[in-house]
Amino acid sequence: DVKVTQSSRYLVKRTGEKVFLECVQDMDHENMFWYRQDPGLGLRLIYFSYDVKMKEKGDIPEGYSVSREKKERFSLILESASTNQTSMYLCASSSDWTGNTEAFFGQGTRLTVV
Amino acid sequence: DAKTTQPPSMDCAEGRAANLPCNHSTISGNEYVYWYRQIHSQGPQYIIHGLKNNETNEMASLIITEDRKSSTLILPHATLRDTAVYYCIVREGGANNLFFGTGTRLTVIP
Numbered sequence: 001d002v003k004v005t006q007s008s009r010y011l012v013k014r015t016g017e018k019v020f021l022e023c024v025q026d027m028d029h030e031n032m033f034w035y036r037q038d039p040g041l042g043l044r045l046i047y048f049s050y051d052v053k054m055k056e057k058g059d060i061p062e063g064y065s066v067s068r069e070k071k072e073r074f075s076l077i078l079e080s081a082s083t084n085q086t087s088m089y090l091c092a093s094s095s096d097w098t099g100n101t102e103a104f105f106g107q108g109t110r111l112t113v114v
Numbered sequence: 115d116a117k118t119t120q121p122p123s124m125d126c127a128e129g130r131a132a133n134l135p136c137n138h139s140t141i142s143g144n145e146y147v148y149w150y151r152q153i154h155s156q157g158p159q160y161i162i163h164g165l166k167n168n169e170t171n172e173m174a175s176l177i178i179t180e181d182r183k184s185s186t187l188i189l190p191h192a193t194l195r196d197t198a199v200y201y202c203i204v205r206e207g208g209a210n211n212l213f214f215g216t217g218t219r220l221t222v223i224p
């Protein structure tokens with residue numbers, strides 16, 4: 001069974017803390033994505049990576065950074081967490097985009113910043 | 115990227131077909147139509163996708179109009195477990211990202 005695993009299901013952090021959200025996929029996919037999901041706003045793309053050490057900004061990269069040192073792992077970093085970053089964070093992966101492939105999602109991490 | 119328009123919510127009786135519409139009037143020739151769904155507290159799940167022709171798999175059917183400006187996802191016999199938010203997405207072949215909108219919240223009623 002294909003799998004995208006996010007390290008935590010629920011996380012509570014304090015304002016100003018540095019936060020790491022980890023995502024691992026076991027499908028040898030080239031592409032990995034981080035989204036956040038907020039009520040009424042749908043899923044919004046934060047960053048994506050199409051290869052090791054490569055990254056591209058999505059719609060809302062401000063306040064976030066990412067790291068992809070290994071193909072299977074894609075980390076989202078909140079350098080200094082703020083309350084407006086309280087959200088559901090979703091990681092996804094896909095094989096090389098030809099248009100004819102789907103993305104697989106993790107279960108999500110619900111982050112609360114207090 | 116082309117944008118999609120979906121109704122915010124729909125109801126469907128259990129056992130009946132659920133027909134979820136999507137408008138994508140600015141879709142270009144090399145953009146695929148994808149459907150995902152998200153059951154409460156889970157990550158989105160792939161359902162089906164297509165380019166021009168109608169498609170069917172074990173989960174659903176996808177009907178794309180001839181001009182490709184709209185499509186319909188059909189769940190032939192809706193069950194309570196199909197209650198979810200359904201997202202219609204268009205994506206260009208070779209593009210590295212997916213843009214989700216707010217989707218349609220489908221409620222299957224017993």
